[in-house]
Amino acid sequence: MGAAVLHTLFAQSAVGLHVLDTQLRVVRANPLSDVVPAELLAGRHFTDAYHLEQPHEAERMLRGVLDTGVASRDRVIRGRLQDAPGPTRSLRVSVYRLDDADGDTLGLLATVVDINEQEKARVRAACLAAVRTRVGRSLDVAATCEGLVEAVVPVFADFAVVEVVDEVLRGSDPPTGPLGRDVPLRRAAVRGLGADGRRDGLVGEMRRLPARTPYGLAASDLRPRLVQIGPRTPWLDADPDSTRMIEATRAHSLIVVPLKLHGTVLGLVSLYRCRGTEPYEENDVPLALTAAAHVALSVDNARRYERDHVIASTVQRRLLPQRDGDRIAVETAHVLLPGRNSGCWFDTIGLSGARTALIIGNVEGPGLQTAITMGQLRTVIHALAGLDLEPDEVLARLSDTAGRLAVERASLPPGDRLHRESPEATCMYAVYNPFSRTCTIARAGHPTPVLVTPDGTTTTLDVPQGPSLFSTDSSPFATAAFELDEGSVLAFFTGTLLTGHGSANRVRESLAQPGRSLQDLCDDVAYTLPAEDCPEGAALLLARTGVVPPERVATWELAHDRTTPAIARTLVRDRLDGWNLDEETTEATELIVSELITNAVRYGTPPLQLRLILGRSLTCEVHDSSRVSPHLRHARTVDEGGRGLFIVSQLATHWGTRYSSDGKALWTEQEIPSLADES
16 A cells, blocks of 8 residues: 555656655655656755755755754745756745654655746735835825835836826826827836936936837837847837847846826836846736736826926915015015925015014915915905004904804815815914014914024024914914014024924024025025925025114104194105105105194194104104094085095005004005115
């Protein structure tokens, strides 16, 4: 029976059986290949009988079983019968020690099973799982393509190239197939054979697909191509660029798969196998197709995001001030770092009395709706700034508006994406008065500003924290006032600027250079931040404080008397003549001052003060201690009075009333033609 069992095993078993002596030579074997008879293996060392990729590891395993008697089961090695043609294959080897009845070691029994096809299927499944894991995690086209080449090299390909239609990389719609010869493709990812596409300069190269090549045909009919490459491959002459790459990598097998989606072409995936690996076969094409389909969907998602981001960023840029609004006593500069977030914003608004409002805010989130929300808040800020309110009251009213916007969003249909998204926003509003050199600040969930004194000392200002916009917190806003030295720099920034490790210290060190221009300081902050910091984007607004030059301001204390308007007209004419203003402006200013003084004498209470400020425009201010507000009236034809403020409103570009703890000020602004042309 024993002899019959052995004969059957060695004659008919599909498992390769090898009996080895203690010198690891083959004593008996069953035939594993029709090409190599079993008798030719007899007498050969096991590592000589099989051409193994790692013969020393195999011999160490055999010696270990021979010495210890502990079997080694299901070890996968790469090799083939020494005289069999073709590339190496995956073999599952199990080794057992043979002992006689007395316990003496006779040799080894080694079983060898060809699992090449099973191993290929396992590798394909693992590769496809890696593609699904690594591709699609980012909404960046280049990162998506990098994920593919990282997943397929080296388990499925020795060298991989992903090319994307150049317009797709910028978010444009992909062209419909077939892809025209004049449509350029750009290499988005390259990997394999020690090549680093970015360092080697391969990534970023652009080309047009030559006709009658696997690349051109795949882009034309949107079908994959499996090509074996040899020295006489006819299409190589038509594509010198690919020929150089194939010669450098010694590629012998190629799969080209179009990146297609709904009849459009996004690019191509080229997978190469090089010398020492098995050529591609038809069973490999489905994996390449599945991987390419997953990549195409991810690239299209990234393209759509890129397009939406470009639109949102464009809207954001258009909604922001197009130039720095330098005022008579404040110099400003800014820098906007681009990122995923399209809600960073800032502003400088000129207020009455040569004051300046400095604003910075941030609406969280990407997309067009974020930029729209930012624009809505900025418009509200502009309207509120014209009312000459205190910073805390401005933020309180802005918060009320944000609440109404949130209610409108919550009223959208449940299927609308915005219905499920609750907006988040922060803001800081500051007003600088050059005559008192004070800056009054209030903030709604925003980071506190940094003050840089003229000697370079940096200090974080202690401003009370208020609830962020769109918050359900109804706590009141508070203000903090700071007296600043002339030449101080105020730094306002969005919170994302300080999120990186050590970013706060780097920002403060960059700002502690009082001798540099504000724009240089802004740029220095951007230079010192690592590239990976602020992925959401950030905004920085700098303001250097000053005072109104004495030669640009005139102030008079006037008597509360009926003769005062005439005296004021004389004082104004003398001052405007000294400023070399034209006669038309002088006459209009005389009339404006006469009406304001008359109104103050008739309805106000002393003391009475008149002030002229010459900046980009001419400002007239009349101060008195009464808090009674004047009203613009439209007098009828037969009325003898009621035309004073109406006349003022017609002559001035802007006018209004500003209240303070000691009374009010009626003010007007007039555009000066010569200065307006210069600005």
